[in-house]
Amino acid sequence: MRLRIPSTPVMRRLIKRSMPTTLFGRSLLIIILPVALMQVAVTWVFFDAHWQAVTSRLSDGLAGDVAWAVESYMDDPSPQALAKLTNRAERSMSLSIALQPGRTLPVGRRPALFAVVDRSMEKALAARLDAPFWFDTTRYPAYVDIRVQTPQGVLRVLAPRERAIATQGHIFVLWMTIATLILTAISILFIRNQVRAIERLASAAEAFGLGVDAPAFKPHGAREVRQAAHAFLAMKSRIQRHIDQRTALLASVSHDLRTPLTRLKLELALAEPTSRTAEMKRDLSEMEHMIDEYLAFARGEGGEAVETISLKALIDEVSEGALRAGAEVQVAVDAELTCAVRPNALKRALSNLIMNAAVHGERIEVSASARPTGGVEIVVDDDGPGIPEARYEEAFKAFNRLDESRNQNEKGVGLGLAIARDVARGHGGDVTLARSPLGGLRAVVRLPG
Template sequence: MRLLPASLWPRFLKRRMPTSLWGRSLLIIVLPVLVMQVAVTWAFFDMHWQTVTARLSDGLAGDIAWAAESWRDDPTPENMAVISERAERSMSLSVQLREGDVLPAENRRGPIGVVDRTLEKALATRLDQPFWFDTTRYPAYVDIRVQQPQGVLRVIAPRERAVATQAHIFVLWLTIATVLLMSVAILFIRNQVRAIERLADAAEAFGRGETSEHFKPHGAREVRAAANAFLAMRERIQRHIDQRTALLASVSHDLRTPLTRLRLELALAPPFKRSKAMEGDLDEMEHMIDEYLAFARGEAGEAAQAVSIPDLLSAAAEDVRRAGAEVEVVAPADLTATLRPLAFKRALTNLAGNAAAHGEHVRLSARALPSGGLELTVEDDGPGIPEDMHEEAFRPFSRLDASRNQNRKGVGLGLAIARDVARGHGGEITLERSDMGGLRALIRLPG
């Protein structure tokens, strides 16, 4: 396995660090606690548990060595009875001689190797004869056997004589305390992160033109200060939008009044040579005013509601068909989404009208995304737009005459309005080459 160079480790770790505030806050709490627990546990086992176990094993080995030496000094049944009685009374050991027996050939070791290694080291230091021991057969005892000329001297010792058996209690209490502390820390961190998430959700909803009346500042003092600042900013922006909407309504009325008078005077005037051209100029002026006002207003005040996507596409297609274009609609019959219908219809109509102006066939389609979002496309079989000019096409008042057959009607706001509407719904619009040969406008909305 190849190791990364030292210069790449910071980048490697950075890519694998949590990206959310919740994940990073949790890591700040969990990582030090885990490091502390590992360090304390290691220090306990290395400095305390192993030391105590070594001393206990050494003491047990000394008692077994005494029994073996006492038997060698006087290998009689009477002496064995004395040794057994003294070992049982003073050392809590069960000692017996198995005449003619030999040590088992198979060694049995426990899951914690340090216990067996410590006991083996102590017995090897104290005993001169071959020995065998088993720490796994009896949960509460240790079986130790020493080879003698007459047979095997078997000693059954309580486990606590060889091992510090209460170590797991310390580890258990350490684990319980760690879990409790981490739970409390996680609970507090989650409450603080939830406050920030609610603030982010409220800001995102306001960006889509939705106002959450139930949002209230809570959490830490700094989070509440940020939430109060957001609320104040939202009120100022909403007040500005309301004032601009009222101004635009007044401007719309003031601009349409002289246009209506001109149209009426033209209708009442006797026919003359330039009347048709003047009517066309009035139509174009009215269309231009509609586009200017739609771009400035942005339909931000419209409430979102559940909309049938096939019906929305059909309505936009019908507006384009009135201009003589051939429009195809492809969408599942049961597809719905929460949108601002008038704003989204204007965006689709602008895209479809733009496609119909530069192609003979237009297709409107929609589909649900696996992630729960929505994808809508408007494509044509026209000349398209060069890829390096896609971003330029979204700029207000950009007409791209050289690439789109001289836009004769409009002021270059169709794509700009469509992008504002898509972004106002939390989505995005992109341009790409269509399978029909022309341009494809792709709108993706989140679920």
């Protein structure tokens, strides 16, 4: 069986997926990772080059003292000589020596936390002693237990731990850890301060895109972030001027167009009722409806304030128009369901969807529910002819009428779905189409929380 090694693109994708996705996480990784690698490298070099070398020298020195004590005892194993040897070793070398008559060496020992300690001690004792020996560096926190087999029994030597091991190594590691934590904390504070400026800029841009002004926003942070913030404010000012100019223009157009229409309607109302005047009234009504849709699409609802409303009350109000048009409307909305929206804009969007369903179908079902990920979802189903799935996106294009399926309404100008999607996206949501369980079209309005 051949072992397949992942290709380079696969490895790159795996690494990319494991990397942080936020600017804060990536900036922290850029700073912390090199520091952590440096600390690990320095610690490794310290233990490998310095701590191990010092431990080996200390072990070798202790092994020499133990060998001297064993040789001195073997030369004269009398109790008097042992007592003298014990006193001298305690006074001069801080070694505690005791004879255990008739004993033998223990079998096995517990390994030390750092294997280099046992290796250094075993190597030093093996080089200095000819007799069998045993040692333990873990049983006593402050001592090293060394035992040597003699004809009279076991000669036990307890040596201070600092005579065999460089005990200050953990202090070095502790200070390295503390330094790393301090550097990490400082990095987090500085990075967080810079990222916060970018987050505020993103929040202000998102709010402006949803039609909500953020007057308290002021550029701050690094020079590049302030430069981007000033560019955003300049762009916002230009867009706002354009919106104000368009609003003024539309108000003027609306007034100029409605004035002659009103005069014509008044003249027709005073004229003798004939078939021709009836046709002219229908033409004027259609023209007025078309002008209303054109202006609604061009004007939008960006200047309206956001309010938290009851969706059931809004949907019930919009559904009344479909009921008057003769459609059967069923509404399934929780009375407690609320959403922060621009009421008039959402009302216009839902009115377009529901009235569109009423024109092309006889049965309409409207439901609304909270989404698991946050926000709400409003669904409008009808039993009309529907739209081919391949033309769903085409139906959202402004002034587009799908004559062979949905838009047979003589008064329509192909703006209903376009206005609905524009309103939903202006709230940060969207409108999508699907096949309805009733056999017609399903329009799904998703709004953020």
